[in-house]
Amino acid sequence: MGIHIEAKDGSIAECVLLSGDPLRAKHIAQTYFSDSFCYNEIRGMYGYTGYWNGHRVSVQGTGMGMPSFSIYAHELIEGYGVKKLIRVGTCGTICERAKLRSIVIAQAADTDSGMNRSRFDSYSFAPCASFSLLQRAWDLAMEKKLDAVVGNVFTSDQFYDGKIEEKVAIAKSLGALAVEMETCELYTLAALKKVKALSLLTVSDSLLTLEQVPPLERQVAFDEMVTLALETFFD
Numbered sequence: 001m002g003i004h005i006e007a008k009d010g011s012i013a014e015c016v017l018l019s020g021d022p023l024r025a026k027h028i029a030q031t032y033f034s035d036s037f038c039y040n041e042i043r044g045m046y047g048y049t050g051y052w053n054g055h056r057v058s059v060q061g062t063g064m065g066m067p068s069f070s071i072y073a074h075e076l077i078e079g080y081g082v083k084k085l086i087r088v089g090t091c092g093t094i095c096e097r098a099k100l101r102s103i104v105i106a107q108a109a110d111t112d113s114g115m116n117r118s119r120f121d122s123y124s125f126a127p128c129a130s131f132s133l134l135q136r137a138w139d140l141a142m143e144k145k146l147d148a149v150v151g152n153v154f155t156s157d158q159f160y161d162g163k164i165e166e167k168v169a170i171a172k173s174l175g176a177l178a179v180e181m182e183t184c185e186l187y188t189l190a191a192l193k194k195v196k197a198l199s200l201l202t203v204s205d206s207l208l209t210l211e212q213v214p215p216l217e218r219q220v221a222f223d224e225m226v227t228l229a230l231e232t233f234f235d
C-alpha cells in the first residue's frame with residue numbers, strides 16, 4: 001500500500017491509463033472494462049482494474065498538474081510494478097494543425113516547471129515518449145483514419161495568470177502543438193524508472209480562437225482516444 005493508493009499488492013495491472021479527472025477514470029472502467037473493481041478511493045482519486053478484450057488493464061486518476069500527477073505515477077511504478085503508462089488527457093491547441101477534437105500524440109514536452117530544475121540542476125533533460133508506444137499509436141490512428149497529429153507539447157505549471165501568454169508564444173515559436181499540464185513529468189519518470197510512457201491528448205479548447213468543445217461532445221471525442229490508447233497497449 002502506498003500513501004495515496006490503497007490497492008492491495010497485485011491488484012493493479014502492468015498497463016495503466018492515466019486520467020487527470022478521477023470521474024473520467026471511473027467512466028473508462030465502467031464503459032470499457034469487464035469484471036472491474038475499484039482499488040483506490042483515497043481523496044476520491046479513483047483507480048480501477050478490469051479486462052479489455054481479455055487483457056488485464058487499470059485506469060488511475062491523477063489530478064491536475066505535475067506535482068499531483070507525479071505522486072500517482074510514482075506510486076504505480078515503485079509500489080505496484082506498473083510497466084506501461086498512457087495518459088489520456090485534454091489539451092489546448094496553439095497551432096493550426098491540431099484542431100478542436102483532434103488527438104495530439106505527444107512526442108516530447110517543453111515545460112516551465114521547476115521540477116526538473118530541482119531534480120537535475122543545470123542539466124536540461126529532454127522528456128520524450130516511448131518510441132514503440134508512439135509508433136503503434138500513430139500507425140493505429142492512421143489505420144483508423146483518426147484526426148491525429150504528432151508533435152511536442154508545452155507542459156505548463158499554470159492554467160491561469162503568470163506569464164502564460166508570453167510562454168505560450170515561446171512554445172508556439174518552437175513548434176509545440178498544444179498546452180497541457182502533466183506530460184513532462186510522465187516522460188521524465190518513465191526515463192528515470194525505465195518504464196514506457198505515452199501521452200495522448202484530445203484538444204478540448206483553442207488558445208488561438210478561445211473556442212471549446214461543448215461538454216456533451218467532449219465525451220465522444222475523448223472516447224475515441226481511450227480506444228486508441230487501449231489498442232496501443234494490446235494491439
Ligand code: HPA
Nearest residue numbers: 090091092159179180181
Ligand atoms: N491549458 C492547460 N491545460 C489544458 C488546457 C489549456 O488550455 N486545455 C486542456 N488542458
